[in-house]
Amino acid sequence: DGGITQSPKYLFRKEGQNVTLSCEQNLNHDAMYWYRQDPGQGLRLIYYSQIVNDFQKGDIAEGYSVSREKKESFPLTVTSAQKNPTAFYLCASSPTMSRQGPIGDYGYTFGSGTRLTVV
Amino acid sequence: GNSVTQMEGPVTLSEEAFLTINCTYTATGYPSLFWYVQYPGEGLQLLLKATKADDKGSNKGFEATYRKETTSFHLEKGSVQVSDSAVYFCALKTGANNLFFGTGTRLTVIP
Numbered sequence: 050d051g052g053i054t055q056s057p058k059y060l061f062r063k064e065g066q067n068v069t070l071s072c073e074q075n076l077n078h079d080a081m082y083w084y085r086q087d088p089g090q091g092l093r094l095i096y097y098s099q100i101v102n103d104f105q106k107g108d109i110a111e112g113y114s115v116s117r118e119k120k121e122s123f124p125l126t127v128t129s130a131q132k133n134p135t136a137f138y139l140c141a142s143s144p145t146m147s148r149q150g151p152i153g154d155y156g157y158t159f160g161s162g163t164r165l166t167v168v
Numbered sequence: 169g170n171s172v173t174q175m176e177g178p179v180t181l182s183e184e185a186f187l188t189i190n191c192t193y194t195a196t197g198y199p200s201l202f203w204y205v206q207y208p209g210e211g212l213q214l215l216l217k218a219t220k221a222d223d224k225g226s227n228k229g230f231e232a233t234y235r236k237e238t239t240s241f242h243l244e245k246g247s248v249q250v251s252d253s254a255v256y257f258c259a260l261k262t263g264a265n266n267l268f269f270g271t272g273t274r275l276t277v278i279p
Binding site: 055082090091092094097107139141156157158159160161162164 | 200202204209210211212213214217257259261266267269270271272
């Protein structure tokens, strides 16, 4: 079955460490996204990528980095510059983008999330 | 700009009660509207969507009608179950823009 896989489900980080969250999809989606969710709050966009080798900052990109070397993969690195990284991180993807925008009015497909805790 | 305003929670209902979660939006152009559901410890799942005015999205007993005149997309269910306990997010998308989410409404259904 096609889907989007995030790993690990739980991740613990020591102060000053960089950690990388994995996101893989086999849906043949062009666009991929990273969101952060804090308790009792909505989703905030960190980074997004519409095509391979291209990505843009979202609303809260500081302290994070991404890469998009393959269509299927969009890993997120939480760097030591992110002062409050404890949160639930969600990866999503959406279907093929044309030059005019997404083909069809599709929503996003989400992974099951990674809970990051600083210890 | 684009924004979504959701009814603040939490909402607590008894089983078989009627559910309404309000959602209103502001958008440039003509957005597509979505409701997502998040069960504890999981990612978001698409619950239903509507892509133009007067469309009704429906799934698993939930419904929402795209009301252009009131810029609303309220979520309703006639009889909730304990298994419906989750956080519900309203969202919109216009053209090539990203999805804009509301802040979410937590629903707890008690037996």
